[in-house]
Amino acid sequence: MRKLSDVDKGLKGKKSSGAVGQSIKHESAEMHVTGKAVYTDDKLESLGQLHAAVGMATIASGHITAIDLSAVRAAQGVVAVITLDDIVGHTDIGPVFPGDPILTKDVVEFYGQAIFAVAATSHELAKQAVALAKIDYQETTPVLTIEQALKAKSFVRPPHSMKRGDSASAIEQAKHQLSGQIAIGGQEHFYLEGQIASVIPTEDGGMTVYSSSQHPAEVQKLVAEVLGIPFNRVVVDMKRMGGGFGGKETQAAGWSCLAAVLANKTQKAVKLRLNRSDDMMMTGKRHPFENHYQVGFNGQGVIEGIDLTVNGNCGYSPDLSDAIVDRAMFHADNGYYLDHVSITGNRCKTNTASNTAFRGFGGPQGMMIIECVMDDIAYSLGLDPLAVRKANLYGTDTRNITPYHQQVEHNNLAEMITKLELSSRYAERCQEIDDFNASSKFLKKGISLTPVKFGISFTAQHLNQAGALINIYTDGSVDVTHGGTEMGQGLHTKIAQIVAQVFGIAVDNVKVSATRTDKVPNASPTAASSGTDLNGKAAQNAAQTIKQRLIDFAVEHFAVDSDDISFSDDAIDAGQHKLSFVELVQKAYFARVSLSSTGFYRTPKIYYDRENAQGRPFFYFAMGASVSEVLIDTLTGEYKLLQTDILHDVGDSLNPAIDIGQIEGGYIQGVGWLTTEELHWNDKGRLLTTGPATYKIPAISDAPKVFNVELLKDSPNREATIYHSKAVGEPPFMLAISVWSALRAAIANAVPVQDRVKGVIPSLDTPATPERVLKAVQLINAQQGIATDE
Incomplete structure (x- = not known):
């Protein structure tokens, strides 16, 4: 049983037209429940758009000894087929350390590893085509359990330790001792919207990418590196995800990269959507x-x-x-x-x-x-x-x-x-x-x-930073873009509340736009529970910059002290003068005051040796x-x-x-x-x-x-x-x-x-x-x- 009424009672004294502290509904709630919310797969298709599918390994460990894709290339509807040899730029898309090849042509390290990709005239035809591949393997015994990995000293990174005091002596000297263990299973993300990317070539040799990703900046970087082009030629647009939970922090990027290579080869828009079973087979999960x-x-x-x-x-x-x-x-x-x-x-x-x-x-x-x-x-x-x-x-x-x-x-x-x-x-x-x-x-x-x-x-200390961009238009409406992504958690709603609070305006007057890499660059992933902490502060910073400009203008225009100016209820009090927020914005515009600002925030105090x-x-x-x-x-x-x-x-x-x-x-x-x-x-x-x-x-x-x-x-x-x-x-x-x-x-x-x-x-x-x-x-x-x- 929810206790919202009790919470709201405690916030009555601090409510404002900005709505911070109030239980307002999610900004897309009605669109979610009516089916009007547009996800990546719902976007209107481009002229001649192609659909991609990925051919995967059917062993967990071993080598590819022969591969025949002739039947795949000849299949109905197939326009292009790519292998590792078609990648002109980076072939390893590991997010921190190397080890994640975009495609493999030799070593196979898990059942479901991507070997090739196909672009066809429909999703169904692409899926049918990849099934026609003939691949021979030399299988080796896979390491599948933690026990096997420990015995073989098989690690992806070296062990790490931390300690304080002398645990061995303290355990030995204690009155009671125990030892034990627990096995903790993994977990599938099971987001409602699976992994998906839609990529459109641009006239300058770049790409516009619509990706269901928690980290658009990383998608931008990796697509550019795989294609061998500057980052500024790639724009990633992310309006909303149908769930992420961490599964789209790093592992959304590979599908955008494959779609981009196919789009570059065909010079047509390409959409790559994984079926649920393929998604579960090919992507990682919570660590057991x-x-x-x-x-x-x-x-x-x-x-x-x-x-x-x-x-x-x-x-x-x-x-x-x-x-x-x-x-x-x-x-x-x-x-x-x-x-x-x-x-x-x-x-x-x-x-x-x-x-x-x-x-x-x-x-x-x-x-x-x-x-x-x-x-x-x-x-x-x-x-x-x-x-x-x-x-x-x-x-x-x-x-x-x-x-x-x-x-x-x-x-x-x-x-x-x-x-x-x-x-x-x-x-x-x-x-x-x-x-x-x-x-x-x-x-x-x-x-x-x-x-x-x-x-x-x-x-990772460098990820604790965020940026935002705010534009106020001459009708008084406010547009906000920030580096965070909306995956249903209500981040955009909270950002709108924060900006509305700064300006003392109704939250309905604030629109949060899609996350785009050409508006807010180098953004960190929306993860670590820091989405609102980081992006909210960055948006507040941008809003306060514009607000200070408006205050400075009002001080000069109305000949009042800054202490006499207040913003609330969509209006501004400037001494004896009272005017609406819209009126102040319009006066500031005609006085050539900038109504746009970026904002930035970095978390203080944190470090780790x-x-x-x-x-x-x-x-x-x-x-x-x-x-x-x-x-x-x-x-x-x-x-x-x-x-x-x-x-x-x-x-x-x-x-x-x-x-x-x-x-x-x-x-x-x-x-x-x-x-x-x-x-x-x-x-x-x-x-x-x-x-x-x-x-x-x-x-x-x-x-x-x-x-x-x-x-x-x-x-x-x-x-x-x-x-x-x-x-x-x-x-x-x-x-x-x-x-x-x-x-x-x-x-x-x-x-x-x-x-x-x-x-x-x-x-x-x-x-x-x-x-x-x-x-x-x-x-x-x-x-x-x-x-x-x-």
Whole structure:
């Protein structure tokens, strides 16, 4: 149940015609639900437009020994066929490190790797043509698992470590020791709009690219490099995506590049759209991880020393895996102070599609290991897991230094947990659950409260910058272009609110245009939850520049002091003079005052010395906490999510409706990752789960029956973010960890209290499918029997 009314009450005193802080609807909401929203595939086709398809490898590891494309070239409707030999510029499109060939003609490193591409007169004919290729291979044994990669020392990048204190000695000297591990499955992005690009040749030898991409500037760069032309000959236009979640941060670029090569060869517009099964086969996913720990702790469950290892399955190439595994390491502490700590991250190379960014960017996989530790400590000591979590939380004045030596400032996590305990009736429900479990033989309930502390900033320092362009027209309407991309998350809506707030005008008078590389150059990707933080500040900067010009003009024109000028309700007060915003704009225009400005912002304070594993990689931390209650059937492993209560800190919310929507959506997507979304490959490295028939994302029936989401009140961001808000895109995803922890509690409750042996720990890898839950129930019953006999 949403609590928007309560949030809005707290914002009444700060509302303005600019609408910052108000729950206004998404700027494209009506177009989304009526089908009028135009996506890349909906754009009107150009005269003679062609359609592309990609021929892919059908082995996971080996070499191409022969290739015959004669039947492909002769197929109906085929206009052009390209291979690696047709690339005149760069052939490697790796976003950070090399290793991502646009096409291969020799070595095959995953099932689905692109070998050639076809342009034909229709999508169907192009797909039929690629199936006619005759390719011979010399197969080699693929590396498909993290265990195999570690054994073979197969890595895409070297390992990295961070530490503070002496973890080995602290573990040895602690009263209690434990070791354990957890396997964490990957996740398909499953955006509603698949990977797609439409490319049109221009008269100057360049290209106009319409790409469903979170990073238009990178698409511009790579298309230009592949074609061997200057960047300024390529313009990328991105109005909206039908979802991205990280899957279109780097991996949208390759399809634009292939379409551009075909467009250049044919001098016709070319559209390349991947079918769902091809998309899932050929593109990377959330990294699966296998994490290990050794921990020493006292009788109250307080950690005294801990050694963590996080192993990410990166696929065949580096892509963004170095930074993703780094972020897993950065978040392996979650909200807990680890006094003597050592963390190592391995970037394992396997013969699968190169895994890539996904909401949370490695953070969720890192958090899972420490939450596993918290539960394991609690079960080993016979304590309430929440008591162990609270005993280990970061402090405010002491116990507040992370393993990478950043101070956790403005920490309100303990306060939030206390508030959520009360509002969710956590203690009372624990007793009610105990009573239910005592009287129910086969159905068992579990409950868990888990926190989230998520760092906000790109960990690559240079990406923490943004630009914007604002134009005011003589009718008073405002056009904004910024470097961020809209993928349904409401970024454009918040930017419009910010600009309207600066000028004191109605938000309906502000239009946010498509993201274009010829308007805002060198923009960072829309990722790392920084879209509003960065682009909102850049847009505010541009708006304030124009506003200052208007103020300077009004001071001179009306002979008043600048302190006498105010903007509100679409009007300007200048001493005794009152006029509309439009009138002021028109007067300024005739006085030859510029009504256009760029804006720029770069995040302050952040740095990271990777060699010494120390620094401040994050500008601030976003905090949240969730309580989830589940019911499992111990005979089948089936379960239901009964109730979820969330308290999340977004600072001073720019738009409570959008923020709560992001929290709800992120949480449900996280539930899918941890419970139902299971990826399967066969022993030859072919992905078997290639569509909704075999890969289960959450449906509305999987949402909790009772769903309470509340924003923390009176908690402005103490850092100088845009209107003191906090990022909300990724942090809520990890609130779903409470569901996994609640399932573990329910599994533990499968053994009656009177028969329970302290120290037996329920094991549950993810995704926690009903099959895994059933196996965990059977295992813990067997372990209890063994422990009792002993």
